[in-house]
Amino acid sequence: MQLGDLELHLMMSGRWKADGGLMFGVVPKVLWQKQKPADENNMIECACVCLIARINGRVIVCETGIGTKLSEKRAQQVALREPEGLLHSLQRLGIRPDEVDVVITTHLHWDHAGGLTRRDEHGGLELTFKNARHFIQRTEWDFALHPDVRSQSGYVHDDFTPLDDGNKLVEFLDGDAEVMPGVQIRHVGGHTPGSQVLVLRSGELACAVTGDLVPQAPHLKVPWNMAADLEPLRVFEQKARLFEEAEKHRWLLVLSHEPEQPAGYLEEGGRWTPEPGLA
Numbered sequence: 001m002q003l004g005d006l007e008l009h010l011m012m013s014g015r016w017k018a019d020g021g022l023m024f025g026v027v028p029k030v031l032w033q034k035q036k037p038a039d040e041n042n043m044i045e046c047a048c049v050c051l052i053a054r055i056n057g058r059v060i061v062c063e064t065g066i067g068t069k070l071s072e073k074r075a076q077q078v079a080l081r082e083p084e085g086l087l088h089s090l091q092r093l094g095i096r097p098d099e100v101d102v103v104i105t106t107h108l109h110w111d112h113a114g115g116l117t118r119r120d121e122h123g124g125l126e127l128t129f130k131n132a133r134h135f136i137q138r139t140e141w142d143f144a145l146h147p148d149v150r151s152q153s154g155y156v157h158d159d160f161t162p163l164d165d166g167n168k169l170v171e172f173l174d175g176d177a178e179v180m181p182g183v184q185i186r187h188v189g190g191h192t193p194g195s196q197v198l199v200l201r202s203g204e205l206a207c208a209v210t211g212d213l214v215p216q217a218p219h220l221k222v223p224w225n226m227a228a229d230l231e232p233l234r235v236f237e238q239k240a241r242l243f244e245e246a247e248k249h250r251w252l253l254v255l256s257h258e259p260e261q262p263a264g265y266l267e268e269g270g271r272w273t274p275e276p277g278l279a
Ligand SMILES: [Zn+2]
Pocket: 107, 109, 191, 212, 228
């Protein structure tokens, strides 16, 4: 899809299942299951949605999904399918991982940052995108290294610590930043301390990758949020702000875990119109 100067490719970097209660927190199941039917284990279908963008000749990867390092047991627990999705998509576009210029994950949870690293042929860890600049909020990095007792299972050190190897591939941000012309990062917090939203712009046109601020289409309702959110009230505040802008300026929104038609527009009154040009 072309958005002004921006070339956008929306990809599934994996499919999996998450517990419905984790996805919808205090929202009653009788309400969410009409939109997201749960299986016999109360799990619902999820995707890891990622975006590959070309802007001014640069290649940007936003979100890297679960990746390929999960143990067989863990992969089975979350019904992981197609974990190679991102690398296969890049291959189809004729882009080698070492040609990626910028990598941005909205936060460092395992299902967003897992694809930052992979196993080499000897079983060691290696960076997936060896030449890319990786932009991460400093608050997210610090928290991921020392999470609270509830957040410990959400972070896997092998996903991100290899980035900090002295090669200056990771650049820490303290809040909002324009990391390249047309590539803006907004610190939103809420879900995790350093959660960020990526906004790609071409003139008046924009596309926002929402991360777990808006994981699936039912979360387009401001008070529908995930149980994992550290600061729900901040999530509501930041969502309302994003939606106001997205509706007013017709931003394309990309929802991080929506398996069906994960990109679209918010119309007047909050009606969601999926973008059919994107799978
Ligand atoms: Zn998360």
